[in-house]
Amino acid sequence: MVGLYFSGTGNSKYCLERFLKEFKDIQIFSIEDHKVIEQIKHHTQIIIAYPVQYSNIPKILRDFIMKNAAIWKNKEIFIIATMGLFSGDGAGILARLLKKQDAQIIGGLHLKMPDSIADEKVLKHSSKKNKALILEAEKKIIQAAHDFQNGHSSQEGIGLFSHLAGLFGQRLYFYTKTKHYSNKLKINEARCIGCGKCAKLCPMKNIDMTNGKAIAKDQCTLCYRCINQCPTQAMTLLGKKVVKQYDINHYL
Known part of the structure:
Protein backbone atom coordinates (compact mmCIF):
# COMPACT_ATOMS: atom_id res chain seq x y z
CA MET A 1 0.00 0.00 0.00
CA LYS A 179 -12.08 22.50 -17.05
CA HIS A 180 -9.04 24.63 -17.87
CA TYR A 181 -6.20 26.17 -15.92
CA SER A 182 -7.01 29.71 -14.80
CA ASN A 183 -5.46 32.99 -15.94
CA LYS A 184 -7.21 34.92 -13.15
CA LEU A 185 -4.40 34.99 -10.59
CA LYS A 186 -3.71 38.64 -9.78
CA ILE A 187 -0.61 40.12 -8.14
CA ASN A 188 -0.59 43.61 -6.64
CA GLU A 189 2.76 44.96 -7.81
CA ALA A 190 2.79 47.65 -5.13
CA ARG A 191 2.44 45.04 -2.38
CA CYS A 192 4.83 42.47 -3.88
CA ILE A 193 8.25 42.53 -2.17
CA GLY A 194 9.87 40.10 -4.60
CA CYS A 195 10.57 37.39 -2.01
CA GLY A 196 9.89 34.63 -4.56
CA LYS A 197 8.02 32.43 -2.08
CA CYS A 198 5.01 32.12 -4.36
CA ALA A 199 7.10 31.02 -7.34
CA LYS A 200 8.74 28.27 -5.26
CA LEU A 201 5.41 27.03 -3.88
CA CYS A 202 3.44 26.92 -7.13
CA PRO A 203 2.93 23.33 -8.34
CA MET A 204 2.37 24.56 -11.89
CA LYS A 205 5.40 26.88 -12.13
CA ASN A 206 2.81 29.50 -12.97
CA ILE A 207 4.69 32.41 -11.38
CA ASP A 208 7.87 34.02 -12.70
CA MET A 209 10.13 36.48 -10.91
CA THR A 210 10.92 39.40 -13.22
CA ASN A 211 12.80 42.52 -12.17
CA GLY A 212 12.23 41.68 -8.51
CA LYS A 213 8.48 41.20 -8.89
CA ALA A 214 6.19 38.16 -9.16
CA ILE A 215 4.43 37.80 -12.52
CA ALA A 216 1.48 35.40 -12.95
CA LYS A 217 0.94 33.36 -16.11
CA ASP A 218 -2.17 31.46 -17.24
CA GLN A 219 -1.72 27.98 -15.73
CA CYS A 220 -3.19 28.34 -12.21
CA THR A 221 -4.77 25.18 -10.77
CA LEU A 222 -6.64 27.06 -7.98
CA CYS A 223 -4.73 25.42 -5.12
CA TYR A 224 -4.33 28.74 -3.20
CA ARG A 225 -0.86 27.93 -1.88
CA CYS A 226 0.66 31.20 -3.04
CA ILE A 227 -2.23 33.35 -1.82
CA ASN A 228 -2.27 31.80 1.63
CA GLN A 229 1.50 32.04 2.04
CA CYS A 230 2.19 35.49 0.58
CA PRO A 231 3.75 37.56 3.43
CA THR A 232 2.23 40.84 2.16
CA GLN A 233 -1.15 39.51 0.96
CA ALA A 234 -0.34 40.72 -2.54
CA MET A 235 -2.16 37.93 -4.40
CA THR A 236 -5.82 37.19 -5.15
CA LEU A 237 -7.71 34.81 -7.41
CA LEU A 238 -11.49 34.65 -6.98
CA GLY A 239 -11.95 37.70 -4.74
CA LYS A 240 -10.61 41.24 -4.76
CA LYS A 241 -8.70 41.15 -1.46
CA VAL A 242 -7.38 38.66 1.06
CA VAL A 243 -9.87 38.10 3.86
CA LYS A 244 -8.05 35.47 5.91
CA GLN A 245 -5.02 33.38 5.05
CA TYR A 246 -5.06 29.70 5.96
CA ASP A 247 -2.44 27.09 6.77
CA ILE A 248 -3.43 23.86 8.52
CA ASN A 249 -0.26 23.94 10.61
CA HIS A 250 -1.66 26.92 12.52
CA TYR A 251 -4.42 24.67 13.91
CA LEU A 252 -2.56 21.47 14.77
Missing part, protein backbone atom coordinates in the same frame (compact mmCIF):
# COMPACT_ATOMS: atom_id res chain seq x y z
CA VAL A 2 1.10 3.57 -0.71
CA GLY A 3 -0.42 7.01 -0.13
CA LEU A 4 -0.75 9.59 -2.89
CA TYR A 5 -1.96 13.18 -2.60
CA PHE A 6 -2.36 16.61 -4.07
CA SER A 7 -2.74 19.33 -1.45
CA GLY A 8 -2.89 23.11 -1.62
CA THR A 9 -2.77 24.30 1.99
CA GLY A 10 -2.21 20.98 3.77
CA ASN A 11 -5.72 19.65 4.43
CA SER A 12 -5.57 16.65 2.12
CA LYS A 13 -2.01 15.77 3.05
CA TYR A 14 -2.88 15.86 6.75
CA CYS A 15 -5.95 13.65 6.27
CA LEU A 16 -3.96 11.09 4.30
CA GLU A 17 -1.18 11.05 6.91
CA ARG A 18 -3.73 10.60 9.71
CA PHE A 19 -5.51 7.79 7.87
CA LEU A 20 -2.28 5.89 7.21
CA LYS A 21 -1.04 6.46 10.75
CA GLU A 22 -3.38 3.62 11.70
CA PHE A 23 -1.32 1.29 9.50
CA LYS A 24 2.40 0.41 9.70
CA ASP A 25 5.24 1.83 7.62
CA ILE A 26 3.12 3.28 4.81
CA GLN A 27 4.80 6.03 2.79
CA ILE A 28 3.00 8.92 1.14
CA PHE A 29 3.99 10.90 -1.95
CA SER A 30 2.79 14.09 -3.58
CA ILE A 31 1.88 13.87 -7.26
CA GLU A 32 4.59 16.54 -7.67
CA ASP A 33 7.29 14.15 -6.39
CA HIS A 34 9.55 12.74 -9.12
CA LYS A 35 9.43 9.34 -7.36
CA VAL A 36 5.65 9.02 -7.43
CA ILE A 37 5.25 7.13 -10.72
CA GLU A 38 7.59 4.34 -9.65
CA GLN A 39 5.79 4.10 -6.34
CA ILE A 40 2.43 3.69 -8.06
CA LYS A 41 3.85 1.00 -10.33
CA HIS A 42 5.22 -0.96 -7.37
CA HIS A 43 2.01 -1.04 -5.30
CA THR A 44 -1.37 -2.62 -5.93
CA GLN A 45 -3.34 -0.75 -3.26
CA ILE A 46 -3.30 3.05 -3.30
CA ILE A 47 -4.91 5.63 -1.02
CA ILE A 48 -5.43 8.95 -2.83
CA ALA A 49 -6.30 12.23 -1.09
CA TYR A 50 -7.19 15.50 -2.77
CA PRO A 51 -9.22 18.73 -2.28
CA VAL A 52 -12.51 18.99 -4.14
CA GLN A 53 -12.95 22.13 -6.27
CA TYR A 54 -16.54 22.99 -7.21
CA SER A 55 -17.48 19.29 -6.83
CA ASN A 56 -14.72 18.47 -9.29
CA ILE A 57 -11.11 17.33 -9.55
CA PRO A 58 -8.32 19.94 -9.59
CA LYS A 59 -7.00 20.28 -13.14
CA ILE A 60 -3.47 19.34 -12.07
CA LEU A 61 -4.70 16.02 -10.65
CA ARG A 62 -6.89 15.24 -13.64
CA ASP A 63 -3.95 15.85 -15.96
CA PHE A 64 -1.71 13.66 -13.80
CA ILE A 65 -4.20 10.79 -14.01
CA MET A 66 -4.60 11.10 -17.77
CA LYS A 67 -0.91 11.62 -18.53
CA ASN A 68 -0.13 8.37 -16.71
CA ALA A 69 -3.25 6.47 -17.76
CA ALA A 70 -1.56 3.11 -18.22
CA ILE A 71 -0.30 2.77 -14.63
CA TRP A 72 -3.77 2.63 -13.05
CA LYS A 73 -4.84 -0.67 -14.57
CA ASN A 74 -5.95 -3.16 -11.87
CA LYS A 75 -4.88 -0.85 -9.03
CA GLU A 76 -7.14 -0.98 -5.95
CA ILE A 77 -7.88 2.60 -4.97
CA PHE A 78 -9.46 4.20 -1.91
CA ILE A 79 -10.20 7.93 -2.29
CA ILE A 80 -10.16 10.60 0.43
CA ALA A 81 -11.83 13.85 -0.66
CA THR A 82 -11.48 16.98 1.49
CA MET A 83 -13.91 19.88 1.15
CA GLY A 84 -15.25 23.06 2.72
CA LEU A 85 -18.88 22.13 1.98
CA PHE A 86 -20.83 19.00 1.05
CA SER A 87 -19.65 18.13 -2.46
CA GLY A 88 -21.92 15.20 -3.27
CA ASP A 89 -19.47 12.97 -5.10
CA GLY A 90 -16.04 14.35 -4.28
CA ALA A 91 -14.69 10.82 -4.16
CA GLY A 92 -16.97 9.64 -6.94
CA ILE A 93 -15.80 12.06 -9.62
CA LEU A 94 -12.22 10.83 -9.25
CA ALA A 95 -13.43 7.23 -8.96
CA ARG A 96 -15.17 7.43 -12.33
CA LEU A 97 -12.09 8.87 -14.00
CA LEU A 98 -9.90 6.12 -12.57
CA LYS A 99 -12.37 3.41 -13.56
CA LYS A 100 -11.96 4.55 -17.16
CA GLN A 101 -8.27 3.71 -16.74
CA ASP A 102 -9.27 0.19 -15.53
CA ALA A 103 -8.62 0.86 -11.84
CA GLN A 104 -10.70 -0.85 -9.16
CA ILE A 105 -12.32 1.54 -6.66
CA ILE A 106 -12.60 0.02 -3.19
CA GLY A 107 -14.09 2.99 -1.33
CA GLY A 108 -14.31 6.69 -0.64
CA LEU A 109 -14.30 9.06 2.31
CA HIS A 110 -15.52 12.67 2.53
CA LEU A 111 -13.98 15.00 5.08
CA LYS A 112 -15.12 18.52 5.87
CA MET A 113 -12.09 20.69 6.58
CA PRO A 114 -11.41 24.43 7.10
CA ASP A 115 -11.85 26.61 4.02
CA SER A 116 -8.66 27.74 2.28
CA ILE A 117 -10.15 30.21 -0.23
CA ALA A 118 -8.37 33.17 1.31
CA ASP A 119 -9.95 35.95 -0.76
CA GLU A 120 -13.64 35.09 -0.21
CA LYS A 121 -15.70 35.58 2.97
CA VAL A 122 -17.82 32.48 2.36
CA LEU A 123 -17.15 29.62 4.82
CA LYS A 124 -14.68 31.58 6.95
CA HIS A 125 -14.59 30.34 10.54
CA SER A 126 -12.94 31.32 13.79
CA SER A 127 -9.76 29.55 14.88
CA LYS A 128 -11.83 27.64 17.46
CA LYS A 129 -14.23 26.40 14.77
CA ASN A 130 -11.37 25.42 12.44
CA LYS A 131 -9.73 23.38 15.20
CA ALA A 132 -13.08 21.71 15.90
CA LEU A 133 -13.51 20.82 12.21
CA ILE A 134 -10.09 19.19 12.15
CA LEU A 135 -10.80 17.22 15.33
CA GLU A 136 -14.11 15.97 13.92
CA ALA A 137 -12.40 14.99 10.69
CA GLU A 138 -9.73 13.12 12.64
CA LYS A 139 -12.36 11.05 14.49
CA LYS A 140 -13.98 10.15 11.19
CA ILE A 141 -10.61 9.28 9.65
CA ILE A 142 -9.66 6.92 12.49
CA GLN A 143 -13.01 5.12 12.27
CA ALA A 144 -12.70 4.84 8.48
CA ALA A 145 -9.17 3.46 8.78
CA HIS A 146 -10.30 0.81 11.26
CA ASP A 147 -13.25 -0.12 9.02
CA PHE A 148 -10.87 -0.37 6.07
CA GLN A 149 -8.62 -2.73 8.00
CA ASN A 150 -11.64 -4.89 8.80
CA GLY A 151 -12.75 -5.11 5.19
CA HIS A 152 -15.62 -2.60 5.41
CA SER A 153 -14.42 0.39 3.40
CA SER A 154 -16.43 3.61 3.51
CA GLN A 155 -18.33 4.21 0.25
CA GLU A 156 -18.99 7.94 0.57
CA GLY A 157 -19.48 9.76 -2.72
CA ILE A 158 -19.38 6.60 -4.84
CA GLY A 159 -23.03 5.87 -5.70
CA LEU A 160 -25.62 7.29 -8.11
CA PHE A 161 -27.28 9.57 -5.54
CA SER A 162 -23.92 11.13 -4.72
CA HIS A 163 -23.22 11.57 -8.43
CA LEU A 164 -26.45 13.51 -8.91
CA ALA A 165 -25.86 15.57 -5.78
CA GLY A 166 -22.41 16.60 -7.00
CA LEU A 167 -23.63 17.32 -10.52
CA PHE A 168 -26.55 19.53 -9.53
CA GLY A 169 -24.95 20.90 -6.37
CA GLN A 170 -22.00 22.69 -7.98
CA ARG A 171 -20.37 20.96 -10.94
CA LEU A 172 -23.10 21.67 -13.47
CA TYR A 173 -22.89 25.41 -12.75
CA PHE A 174 -19.14 25.79 -12.24
CA TYR A 175 -17.72 23.22 -14.66
CA THR A 176 -15.67 25.81 -16.54
CA LYS A 177 -13.82 26.73 -13.31
CA THR A 178 -11.87 23.47 -13.38
Whole structure:
Protein backbone atom coordinates (compact mmCIF):
# COMPACT_ATOMS: atom_id res chain seq x y z
CA MET A 1 0.00 0.00 0.00
CA VAL A 2 1.10 3.57 -0.71
CA GLY A 3 -0.42 7.01 -0.13
CA LEU A 4 -0.75 9.59 -2.89
CA TYR A 5 -1.96 13.18 -2.60
CA PHE A 6 -2.36 16.61 -4.07
CA SER A 7 -2.74 19.33 -1.45
CA GLY A 8 -2.89 23.11 -1.62
CA THR A 9 -2.77 24.30 1.99
CA GLY A 10 -2.21 20.98 3.77
CA ASN A 11 -5.72 19.65 4.43
CA SER A 12 -5.57 16.65 2.12
CA LYS A 13 -2.01 15.77 3.05
CA TYR A 14 -2.88 15.86 6.75
CA CYS A 15 -5.95 13.65 6.27
CA LEU A 16 -3.96 11.09 4.30
CA GLU A 17 -1.18 11.05 6.91
CA ARG A 18 -3.73 10.60 9.71
CA PHE A 19 -5.51 7.79 7.87
CA LEU A 20 -2.28 5.89 7.21
CA LYS A 21 -1.04 6.46 10.75
CA GLU A 22 -3.38 3.62 11.70
CA PHE A 23 -1.32 1.29 9.50
CA LYS A 24 2.40 0.41 9.70
CA ASP A 25 5.24 1.83 7.62
CA ILE A 26 3.12 3.28 4.81
CA GLN A 27 4.80 6.03 2.79
CA ILE A 28 3.00 8.92 1.14
CA PHE A 29 3.99 10.90 -1.95
CA SER A 30 2.79 14.09 -3.58
CA ILE A 31 1.88 13.87 -7.26
CA GLU A 32 4.59 16.54 -7.67
CA ASP A 33 7.29 14.15 -6.39
CA HIS A 34 9.55 12.74 -9.12
CA LYS A 35 9.43 9.34 -7.36
CA VAL A 36 5.65 9.02 -7.43
CA ILE A 37 5.25 7.13 -10.72
CA GLU A 38 7.59 4.34 -9.65
CA GLN A 39 5.79 4.10 -6.34
CA ILE A 40 2.43 3.69 -8.06
CA LYS A 41 3.85 1.00 -10.33
CA HIS A 42 5.22 -0.96 -7.37
CA HIS A 43 2.01 -1.04 -5.30
CA THR A 44 -1.37 -2.62 -5.93
CA GLN A 45 -3.34 -0.75 -3.26
CA ILE A 46 -3.30 3.05 -3.30
CA ILE A 47 -4.91 5.63 -1.02
CA ILE A 48 -5.43 8.95 -2.83
CA ALA A 49 -6.30 12.23 -1.09
CA TYR A 50 -7.19 15.50 -2.77
CA PRO A 51 -9.22 18.73 -2.28
CA VAL A 52 -12.51 18.99 -4.14
CA GLN A 53 -12.95 22.13 -6.27
CA TYR A 54 -16.54 22.99 -7.21
CA SER A 55 -17.48 19.29 -6.83
CA ASN A 56 -14.72 18.47 -9.29
CA ILE A 57 -11.11 17.33 -9.55
CA PRO A 58 -8.32 19.94 -9.59
CA LYS A 59 -7.00 20.28 -13.14
CA ILE A 60 -3.47 19.34 -12.07
CA LEU A 61 -4.70 16.02 -10.65
CA ARG A 62 -6.89 15.24 -13.64
CA ASP A 63 -3.95 15.85 -15.96
CA PHE A 64 -1.71 13.66 -13.80
CA ILE A 65 -4.20 10.79 -14.01
CA MET A 66 -4.60 11.10 -17.77
CA LYS A 67 -0.91 11.62 -18.53
CA ASN A 68 -0.13 8.37 -16.71
CA ALA A 69 -3.25 6.47 -17.76
CA ALA A 70 -1.56 3.11 -18.22
CA ILE A 71 -0.30 2.77 -14.63
CA TRP A 72 -3.77 2.63 -13.05
CA LYS A 73 -4.84 -0.67 -14.57
CA ASN A 74 -5.95 -3.16 -11.87
CA LYS A 75 -4.88 -0.85 -9.03
CA GLU A 76 -7.14 -0.98 -5.95
CA ILE A 77 -7.88 2.60 -4.97
CA PHE A 78 -9.46 4.20 -1.91
CA ILE A 79 -10.20 7.93 -2.29
CA ILE A 80 -10.16 10.60 0.43
CA ALA A 81 -11.83 13.85 -0.66
CA THR A 82 -11.48 16.98 1.49
CA MET A 83 -13.91 19.88 1.15
CA GLY A 84 -15.25 23.06 2.72
CA LEU A 85 -18.88 22.13 1.98
CA PHE A 86 -20.83 19.00 1.05
CA SER A 87 -19.65 18.13 -2.46
CA GLY A 88 -21.92 15.20 -3.27
CA ASP A 89 -19.47 12.97 -5.10
CA GLY A 90 -16.04 14.35 -4.28
CA ALA A 91 -14.69 10.82 -4.16
CA GLY A 92 -16.97 9.64 -6.94
CA ILE A 93 -15.80 12.06 -9.62
CA LEU A 94 -12.22 10.83 -9.25
CA ALA A 95 -13.43 7.23 -8.96
CA ARG A 96 -15.17 7.43 -12.33
CA LEU A 97 -12.09 8.87 -14.00
CA LEU A 98 -9.90 6.12 -12.57
CA LYS A 99 -12.37 3.41 -13.56
CA LYS A 100 -11.96 4.55 -17.16
CA GLN A 101 -8.27 3.71 -16.74
CA ASP A 102 -9.27 0.19 -15.53
CA ALA A 103 -8.62 0.86 -11.84
CA GLN A 104 -10.70 -0.85 -9.16
CA ILE A 105 -12.32 1.54 -6.66
CA ILE A 106 -12.60 0.02 -3.19
CA GLY A 107 -14.09 2.99 -1.33
CA GLY A 108 -14.31 6.69 -0.64
CA LEU A 109 -14.30 9.06 2.31
CA HIS A 110 -15.52 12.67 2.53
CA LEU A 111 -13.98 15.00 5.08
CA LYS A 112 -15.12 18.52 5.87
CA MET A 113 -12.09 20.69 6.58
CA PRO A 114 -11.41 24.43 7.10
CA ASP A 115 -11.85 26.61 4.02
CA SER A 116 -8.66 27.74 2.28
CA ILE A 117 -10.15 30.21 -0.23
CA ALA A 118 -8.37 33.17 1.31
CA ASP A 119 -9.95 35.95 -0.76
CA GLU A 120 -13.64 35.09 -0.21
CA LYS A 121 -15.70 35.58 2.97
CA VAL A 122 -17.82 32.48 2.36
CA LEU A 123 -17.15 29.62 4.82
CA LYS A 124 -14.68 31.58 6.95
CA HIS A 125 -14.59 30.34 10.54
CA SER A 126 -12.94 31.32 13.79
CA SER A 127 -9.76 29.55 14.88
CA LYS A 128 -11.83 27.64 17.46
CA LYS A 129 -14.23 26.40 14.77
CA ASN A 130 -11.37 25.42 12.44
CA LYS A 131 -9.73 23.38 15.20
CA ALA A 132 -13.08 21.71 15.90
CA LEU A 133 -13.51 20.82 12.21
CA ILE A 134 -10.09 19.19 12.15
CA LEU A 135 -10.80 17.22 15.33
CA GLU A 136 -14.11 15.97 13.92
CA ALA A 137 -12.40 14.99 10.69
CA GLU A 138 -9.73 13.12 12.64
CA LYS A 139 -12.36 11.05 14.49
CA LYS A 140 -13.98 10.15 11.19
CA ILE A 141 -10.61 9.28 9.65
CA ILE A 142 -9.66 6.92 12.49
CA GLN A 143 -13.01 5.12 12.27
CA ALA A 144 -12.70 4.84 8.48
CA ALA A 145 -9.17 3.46 8.78
CA HIS A 146 -10.30 0.81 11.26
CA ASP A 147 -13.25 -0.12 9.02
CA PHE A 148 -10.87 -0.37 6.07
CA GLN A 149 -8.62 -2.73 8.00
CA ASN A 150 -11.64 -4.89 8.80
CA GLY A 151 -12.75 -5.11 5.19
CA HIS A 152 -15.62 -2.60 5.41
CA SER A 153 -14.42 0.39 3.40
CA SER A 154 -16.43 3.61 3.51
CA GLN A 155 -18.33 4.21 0.25
CA GLU A 156 -18.99 7.94 0.57
CA GLY A 157 -19.48 9.76 -2.72
CA ILE A 158 -19.38 6.60 -4.84
CA GLY A 159 -23.03 5.87 -5.70
CA LEU A 160 -25.62 7.29 -8.11
CA PHE A 161 -27.28 9.57 -5.54
CA SER A 162 -23.92 11.13 -4.72
CA HIS A 163 -23.22 11.57 -8.43
CA LEU A 164 -26.45 13.51 -8.91
CA ALA A 165 -25.86 15.57 -5.78
CA GLY A 166 -22.41 16.60 -7.00
CA LEU A 167 -23.63 17.32 -10.52
CA PHE A 168 -26.55 19.53 -9.53
CA GLY A 169 -24.95 20.90 -6.37
CA GLN A 170 -22.00 22.69 -7.98
CA ARG A 171 -20.37 20.96 -10.94
CA LEU A 172 -23.10 21.67 -13.47
CA TYR A 173 -22.89 25.41 -12.75
CA PHE A 174 -19.14 25.79 -12.24
CA TYR A 175 -17.72 23.22 -14.66
CA THR A 176 -15.67 25.81 -16.54
CA LYS A 177 -13.82 26.73 -13.31
CA THR A 178 -11.87 23.47 -13.38
CA LYS A 179 -12.08 22.50 -17.05
CA HIS A 180 -9.04 24.63 -17.87
CA TYR A 181 -6.20 26.17 -15.92
CA SER A 182 -7.01 29.71 -14.80
CA ASN A 183 -5.46 32.99 -15.94
CA LYS A 184 -7.21 34.92 -13.15
CA LEU A 185 -4.40 34.99 -10.59
CA LYS A 186 -3.71 38.64 -9.78
CA ILE A 187 -0.61 40.12 -8.14
CA ASN A 188 -0.59 43.61 -6.64
CA GLU A 189 2.76 44.96 -7.81
CA ALA A 190 2.79 47.65 -5.13
CA ARG A 191 2.44 45.04 -2.38
CA CYS A 192 4.83 42.47 -3.88
CA ILE A 193 8.25 42.53 -2.17
CA GLY A 194 9.87 40.10 -4.60
CA CYS A 195 10.57 37.39 -2.01
CA GLY A 196 9.89 34.63 -4.56
CA LYS A 197 8.02 32.43 -2.08
CA CYS A 198 5.01 32.12 -4.36
CA ALA A 199 7.10 31.02 -7.34
CA LYS A 200 8.74 28.27 -5.26
CA LEU A 201 5.41 27.03 -3.88
CA CYS A 202 3.44 26.92 -7.13
CA PRO A 203 2.93 23.33 -8.34
CA MET A 204 2.37 24.56 -11.89
CA LYS A 205 5.40 26.88 -12.13
CA ASN A 206 2.81 29.50 -12.97
CA ILE A 207 4.69 32.41 -11.38
CA ASP A 208 7.87 34.02 -12.70
CA MET A 209 10.13 36.48 -10.91
CA THR A 210 10.92 39.40 -13.22
CA ASN A 211 12.80 42.52 -12.17
CA GLY A 212 12.23 41.68 -8.51
CA LYS A 213 8.48 41.20 -8.89
CA ALA A 214 6.19 38.16 -9.16
CA ILE A 215 4.43 37.80 -12.52
CA ALA A 216 1.48 35.40 -12.95
CA LYS A 217 0.94 33.36 -16.11
CA ASP A 218 -2.17 31.46 -17.24
CA GLN A 219 -1.72 27.98 -15.73
CA CYS A 220 -3.19 28.34 -12.21
CA THR A 221 -4.77 25.18 -10.77
CA LEU A 222 -6.64 27.06 -7.98
CA CYS A 223 -4.73 25.42 -5.12
CA TYR A 224 -4.33 28.74 -3.20
CA ARG A 225 -0.86 27.93 -1.88
CA CYS A 226 0.66 31.20 -3.04
CA ILE A 227 -2.23 33.35 -1.82
CA ASN A 228 -2.27 31.80 1.63
CA GLN A 229 1.50 32.04 2.04
CA CYS A 230 2.19 35.49 0.58
CA PRO A 231 3.75 37.56 3.43
CA THR A 232 2.23 40.84 2.16
CA GLN A 233 -1.15 39.51 0.96
CA ALA A 234 -0.34 40.72 -2.54
CA MET A 235 -2.16 37.93 -4.40
CA THR A 236 -5.82 37.19 -5.15
CA LEU A 237 -7.71 34.81 -7.41
CA LEU A 238 -11.49 34.65 -6.98
CA GLY A 239 -11.95 37.70 -4.74
CA LYS A 240 -10.61 41.24 -4.76
CA LYS A 241 -8.70 41.15 -1.46
CA VAL A 242 -7.38 38.66 1.06
CA VAL A 243 -9.87 38.10 3.86
CA LYS A 244 -8.05 35.47 5.91
CA GLN A 245 -5.02 33.38 5.05
CA TYR A 246 -5.06 29.70 5.96
CA ASP A 247 -2.44 27.09 6.77
CA ILE A 248 -3.43 23.86 8.52
CA ASN A 249 -0.26 23.94 10.61
CA HIS A 250 -1.66 26.92 12.52
CA TYR A 251 -4.42 24.67 13.91
CA LEU A 252 -2.56 21.47 14.77
